[in-house]
Amino acid sequence: GAVVSQHPSWVICKSGTSVKIECRSLDFQATTMFWYRQFPKQSLMLMATSNEGSKATYEQGVEKDKFLINHASLTLSTLTVTSAHPEDSSFYICSAQRGGRETDTQYFGPGTRLTVL
Amino acid sequence: GQNIDQPTEMTATEGAIVQINCTYQTSGFNGLFWYQQHAGEAPTFLSYNVLDGLEEKGRFSSFLSRSKGYSYLLLKELQMKDSASYLCAVLDSNYQLIWGAGTKLIIKP
Numbered sequence: 001g002a003v004v005s006q007h008p009s010w011v012i013c014k015s016g017t018s019v020k021i022e023c024r025s026l027d028f029q030a031t032t033m034f035w036y037r038q039f040p041k042q043s044l045m046l047m048a049t050s051n052e053g054s055k056a057t058y059e060q061g062v063e064k065d066k067f068l069i070n071h072a073s074l075t076l077s078t079l080t081v082t083s084a085h086p087e088d089s090s091f092y093i094c095s096a097q098r099g100g101r102e103t104d105t106q107y108f109g110p111g112t113r114l115t116v117l
Numbered sequence: 118g119q120n121i122d123q124p125t126e127m128t129a130t131e132g133a134i135v136q137i138n139c140t141y142q143t144s145g146f147n148g149l150f151w152y153q154q155h156a157g158e159a160p161t162f163l164s165y166n167v168l169d170g171l172e173e174k175g176r177f178s179s180f181l182s183r184s185k186g187y188s189y190l191l192l193k194e195l196q197m198k199d200s201a202s203y204l205c206a207v208l209d210s211n212y213q214l215i216w217g218a219g220t221k222l223i224i225k226p
Contacts, residue, residue, distance in 0.1 A: 034214075043204065043218045044160070093159045102212030103148050103167070108159040 003027050004096045006109035013084055014117055020080045021112045023094030029074035030096035034106060035067075038091045050077045084116045119143045121217035123205050128223045129195055137190045137203050137220045145210020151179050151190045152204040154219065160204055163190070192222075200224045 003026040013019050023033055032051050036044040048069050050056045056069035068080040077096075081088055091113050095106035120142045129135040141149070148167040152160035166172055166181035166188060178191040190203055205217040 043216045046214070046216075091157075103165075103208060105150070105162050105165055106214065107162060108152075111157075111159040113157075 002098050002105075002107040004030075004094065004107050004109040006094055006112050008112060009110065010113040010115075012115045012117065015085050016083055018080055018082045019084055019114060020078055021092055021094075021114075023077045023079070023096070023109050025075045025096040025098070025107075028096070028098045030077075030098060031074065031100055032097040033071060033077040034095045034097070035069060035077075035079050036093045036095065038093060038111075044093065047079075081114065084114070086116045089114055089116045119209060119215050121205055121207060121215055123203075123217045123220045125218070126221045126223065128225060129192075131195055131197060131224055131226050133195050134191065134193050135195060135222065137192070137205075137222065139188045139190070139205035139217060141186050141188070141205070141207045141215075141217075143207045143209045143215055146183060147208040147210065147212055149179075149181055149188050150206045150208070150214070151188075152206065153201050154204055155201045163203075195224050197224050197226070 005024045007022045035047045038044050046059050047062045048056045048058045050069050050071040052071045052074050058064045071077040091111050093111040095108045097104045097106050123139045150165050151163040154160040164179040171180045176193045181188045202219040202221045204219045207215045
């Protein structure tokens, strides 16, 4: 168990367009989901924490109006990169926490590689 | 500030044993995770330690010493498929996961 999916796996878009990435927990309910960004040869950078039914908590330096997060159900969170620019090109990874405790393990989706031309 | 240190890169031989160290200085401690990440893929969970001692899981073992702010991941009987980055992450007092930069492990035949 504890499978997390992401869609799409990769996307190429033009500068100025918006891109939506979906994160789903397939075999468990996730009260909390996390969105990360990872640049080549660097570690994961937490962008925001998403709780079902409430507003996401963004990390310092992450623009909430640019990276829109919606956690509409216990199995789905979406990240929309609005007005994407080439510097937004990165590997975006979501994770879902199974169980209601903060110490519960985060299980990661396969990631979405975004390239903005 | 919060800090997690792990070696940038290590090389080992197929069939051998390798130990990847992780030291941490964080505001509080609620557990330490090890994840494996193959190039271009998302991390996969390996282990979680919250109490001192060694936890063994097949070829992989993870050790924790909270008093020393130290953990290691031990990989035995190395296989080529173990070539990956290994990420150490600590859950701090706010239950925020603080990530190390990862150790790239290269396995040679």
